[in-house]
Amino acid sequence: MSLPHPELNHDGPPGEPRRGFLTQILAAGIGLLVGAVPAVSGLAFFLDPLLRTKKGSGGDGFLKMPVALDALEINGEPQLVKVIMDKVDAWNTYLQQPVGAVFLRRTDKDKIVAFNSRCPHLGCAVDYKSAEKHYYCPCHTSTFALDGTQQNKIPPRDLDSLDVEIRNGTEVWLKFQNFRATTPDKIPVAST
Amino acid sequence: MLLRLAERVGYVERSTRNYFNMNALITWLDDRTGLKKLMHEALYENIPGGSRWRYVWGSTLIFTFSVQMITGVFLAMAYAPSTTTAWESVYHIQHHMQFGWLVRGLHHFSAQAMTVLLALHLMQVIIDGAYRAPREVNFWLGLILMQIVLGLGLTGYLLPWDQKGFYATQVSTEIMGAAPVIGPQSQIVAQGGPQYGHHTLTRFFTMHVMVLPALMIAFLVLHIAVFRRHGITVPDPDRAPNATFWPDQVLKDAVACLAILSTVLALTIWKGAELSAPADPSEPFSAARPEWYFLFLFQFLRFEWVEHVTKGPAFGAIYAPGALMALVVAMPIIGRWRAGHVFNVCAIFALMLGIAGLTGLALYNDSRDPDFLASVNEAHRDGERIRELAERPAGIPIEGAISLMRSDPKTQGPRIFARNCAPCHRFDGHDGTGREIVKIVKKGDGTEERIVEKPTATDLGNFGSPEWIKAIITDFKGTFAALENVKDKDNPNAVAESSKHFLEGEMASWSTSHAQRWRVKENEPALSDLVAFLYSQGQRPGAAGMPDEASKRGRQIFETGKLPVGDFESNCLDCHSLQPIGEDKLLGEVGAGPSLTNYAGDRWLREFLQNPGHEKFYGSSNAMPAFGERLTEKELDLLVRWMVGNND
Numbered sequence: 116m117s118l119p120h121p122e123l124n125h126d127g128p129p130g131e132p133r134r135g136f137l138t139q140i141l142a143a144g145i146g147l148l149v150g151a152v153p154a155v156s157g158l159a160f161f162l163d164p165l166l167r168t169k170k171g172s173g174g175d176g177f178l179k180m181p182v183a184l185d186a187l188e189i190n191g192e193p194q195l196v197k198v199i200m201d202k203v204d205a206w207n208t209y210l211q212q213p214v215g216a217v218f219l220r221r222t223d224k225d226k227i228v229a230f231n232s233r234c235p236h237l238g239c240a241v242d243y244k245s246a247e248k249h250y251y252c253p254c255h256t257s258t259f260a261l262d263g264t265q266q267n268k269i270p271p272r273d274l275d276s277l278d279v280e281i282r283n284g285t286e287v288w289l290k291f292q293n294f295r296a297t298t299p300d301k302i303p304v305a306s307t
Numbered sequence: 308m309l310l311r312l313a314e315r316v317g318y319v320e321r322s323t324r325n326y327f328n329m330n331a332l333i334t335w336l337d338d339r340t341g342l343k344k345l346m347h348e349a350l351y352e353n354i355p356g357g358s359r360w361r362y363v364w365g366s367t368l369i370f371t372f373s374v375q376m377i378t379g380v381f382l383a384m385a386y387a388p389s390t391t392t393a394w395e396s397v398y399h400i401q402h403h404m405q406f407g408w409l410v411r412g413l414h415h416f417s418a419q420a421m422t423v424l425l426a427l428h429l430m431q432v433i434i435d436g437a438y439r440a441p442r443e444v445n446f447w448l449g450l451i452l453m454q455i456v457l458g459l460g461l462t463g464y465l466l467p468w469d470q471k472g473f474y475a476t477q478v479s480t481e482i483m484g485a486a487p488v489i490g491p492q493s494q495i496v497a498q499g500g501p502q503y504g505h506h507t508l509t510r511f512f513t514m515h516v517m518v519l520p521a522l523m524i525a526f527l528v529l530h531i532a533v534f535r536r537h538g539i540t541v542p543d544p545d546r547a548p549n550a551t552f553w554p555d556q557v558l559k560d561a562v563a564c565l566a567i568l569s570t571v572l573a574l575t576i577w578k579g580a581e582l583s584a585p586a587d588p589s590e591p592f593s594a595a596r597p598e599w600y601f602l603f604l605f606q607f608l609r610f611e612w613v614e615h616v617t618k619g620p621a622f623g624a625i626y627a628p629g630a631l632m633a634l635v636v637a638m639p640i641i642g643r644w645r646a647g648h649v650f651n652v653c654a655i656f657a658l659m660l661g662i663a664g665l666t667g668l669a670l671y672n673d674s675r676d677p678d679f680l681a682s683v684n685e686a687h688r689d690g691e692r693i694r695e696l697a698e699r700p701a702g703i704p705i706e707g708a709i710s711l712m713r714s715d716p717k718t719q720g721p722r723i724f725a726r727n728c729a730p731c732h733r734f735d736g737h738d739g740t741g742r743e744i745v746k747i748v749k750k751g752d753g754t755e756e757r758i759v760e761k762p763t764a765t766d767l768g769n770f771g772s773p774e775w776i777k778a779i780i781t782d783f784k785g786t787f788a789a790l791e792n793v794k795d796k797d798n799p800n801a802v803a804e805s806s807k808h809f810l811e812g813e814m815a816s817w818s819t820s821h822a823q824r825w826r827v828k829e830n831e832p833a834l835s836d837l838v839a840f841l842y843s844q845g846q847r848p849g850a851a852g853m854p855d856e857a858s859k860r861g862r863q864i865f866e867t868g869k870l871p872v873g874d875f876e877s878n879c880l881d882c883h884s885l886q887p888i889g890e891d892k893l894l895g896e897v898g899a900g901p902s903l904t905n906y907a908g909d910r911w912l913r914e915f916l917q918n919p920g921h922e923k924f925y926g927s928s929n930a931m932p933a934f935g936e937r938l939t940e941k942e943l944d945l946l947v948r949w950m951v952g953n954n955d
Contacts, residue, residue, distance in 0.1 A: 145564075146564075149561060149565050157378055159406045160410045163407070167404075206697075206702065208702040
């Protein structure tokens with residue numbers, strides 16, 4: 116918009132070119148300013164998800180799972196269990212909603228291994244195939260061994276293991292987290 | 308790097324000083340797009356007689372429309388049109404999202420600025436005779452744009468789904484329904500059903516963000532194209548040397564836009580875009596008014612003669628504005644004659660004056676209407692209260708924010724009081740919601756007078772508080788003085804028997820005969836101890852954390868009647884009964900005077916309201932209706948919780 120336009124100043128009086136230049140600078144400057152105010156405000160508003168300061172969730176982040184320790188057989192098949200927790204979605208708080216699923220497998224009397232059922236490749240839900248005794252992703256055929264290690268080159272990393280604790284003898288407590296797909300490292304995704 | 312690449316392929320000439328050669332790039336682009344000619348046409352439009360401030364109105368309208376487009380697109384990314392999410396998403400935008408208040412404020416106030424600028428632009432065009440041949444068609448295009456802008460204002464007002472927008476827009480759609488022939492059908496179509504609901508919002512939203520803006524852009528392109536074809540209307544081409552649009556007129560336009568933007572920003576920062584309480588079709592909203600630029604129509608519809616012309620609002624809201632609009636449409640034709648132009652200028656001034664006058668009258672009437680002012684106050688209170696409720700940890704439930712309002716004692720209590728208790732009682736002199744109880748009396752000369760109705764029962768503004776308990780003990784007659792306004796059925800000058808039970812009853816005479824004791828300085832702490840004891844029995848939230856010692860001493864006085872100076876002639880327990888909190892044994896006997904167990908607390912008040920004539924309350928001397936049957940359980944709960952101060 117602020118292109119110099121030499122023809123314009125040719126027929127003006129001698130003082131004109133300088134005044135014309137000043138007018139151009141002012142016109143362009145003020146024009147940009149009045150346009151920038153709504154545009155920049157709108158952009159900052161649009162970037163709210165990035166600029167937002169997160170609220171601390173409180174507690175240690177562990178959830179009690181709706182399954183008792185005894186329901187899991189030692190060295191049995193992994194059990195797919197839904198993770199139920201409060202979910203904040205913009206202005207609403209949904210109480211006790213399923214927010215994901217985890218595979219739980221008891222490997223010893225007091226030891227449980229947990230995997231997030233999201234495939235680290237591109238986030239599809241992983242199945243367990245009991246015939247082959249491995250985890251299998253129906254989207255792009257990622258496979259993982261019972262201990263979660265990747266068995267082909269499709270996923271970027273092993274299945275995402277989660278922290279589990281056995282409390283009061285029979286309760287299974289889990290720290291549920293989602294991780295970014297596609298990366299070789301486990302990078303947590305903010306829950307809300 | 309790009310520059311190097313461009314140089315290598317020969318698109319950019321290598322300059323001696325080896326920096327970016329703008330002209331070469333422009334030439335390259337121009338060869339392929341005709342950019343230079345386009346820019347030249349856009350920027351170097353000739354303005355005979357030089358740039359002038361009076362030409363800025365069109366540009367400011369384009370500017371405000373651009374602001375609306377930009378802010379509107381961003382707002383639409385956070386808005387959710389349905390009856391349980393519209394208000395909630397706007398609330399989230401306003402109070403939780405970064406700069407949400409700013410973007411919404413810009414959108415809200417720019418919309419209003421646009422209406423003002425529209426009126427100024429129209430007046431400018433008519434005064435300068437810019438509608439005359441060959442510019443008639445462009446004048447009509449402008450009028451179409453004006454309708455679109457008003458349509459945008461109307462549809463946008465509903466979208467926050469707050470009480471204000473909901474009730475104001477309902478008037479508009481009712482007017483639509485009053486239109487001849489297809490009125491009722493078009494109303495149903497516009498609303499997406501016979502009543503307001505999800506589809507009213509989805510339809511208004513689509514109109515507001517797609518249909519009307521698309522039409523606006525289409526007509527704006529036509530408007531500007533035709534304007535450029537005929538050039539600017541110059542009243543005085545010889546007043547100064549010719550100039551071009553860029554940069555002379557652009558600077559003036561930009562400064563005007565800056566002034567508008569500053570005003571809009573100032574309003575956004577100091578006033579802010581209002582969001583009243585969420586829309587509730589079951590809750591009347593007497594503060595409903597259209598957006599201020601439609602107030603003149605609102606006022607016009609309030610004249611009785613307007614309503615009588617067609618036995619309905621069709622004349623005032625459709626025919627009369629339609630006829631005026633037709634007059635404006637005909638102005639280019641009328642203006643062909645010199646006298647016609649003068650007539651047009653006079654007509655537009657008269658019209659604007661009329662609009663200003665009606666708007667002023669509407670504002671004036673509202674400013675001296677106590678009911679309207681009370682409603683506005685109530686609306687503000689509700690707006691603040693919903694914010695408190697929405698900020699609680701549980702947040703906004705999925706049923707929508709309105710469910711918070713409906714189950715809130717602090718909001719509903721005063722309304723239930725106003726409907727059920729205020730016919731006899733008052734609350735700090737008003738009906739609980741802030742309105743006076745008045746009757747309108749027509750005087751001999753035809754004028755009306757508002758007379759404040761006398762209460763016939765006690766003012767309950769401080770019911771159950773320590774002050775209330777103290778007043779009952781020390782000045783029973785004064786506390787219940789309003790009962791004197793209940794007159795005998797047969798003798799309007801005599802106080803009714805039912806009131807005498809109280810005003811000349813045992814408690815009244817006890818209070819009178821003991822009044823002297825409370826004036827003794829040594830007895831002052833005893834009184835406050837006694838009050839503390841009775842108040843603690845109500846277990847109100849206000850009593851939490853009060854010292855136990857005082858109420859223990861108060862209990863001694865309550866049971867024994869012993870004062871530092873001059874004991875009670877008859878003890879409280881001689882007439883009243885009381886089962887102290889957490890104890891099994893009832894002190895005294897149920898019968899003579901009202902039970903003081905949990906006095907003025909949640910349980911006491913609940914049982915009392917259900918049946919004040921029960922033997923443990925007023926018994927046979929009761930004159931108050933029982934509300935057990937009149938109020939639903941939920942209403943009783945909300946009323947009681949509000950009155951005892953348990954609003955959480």
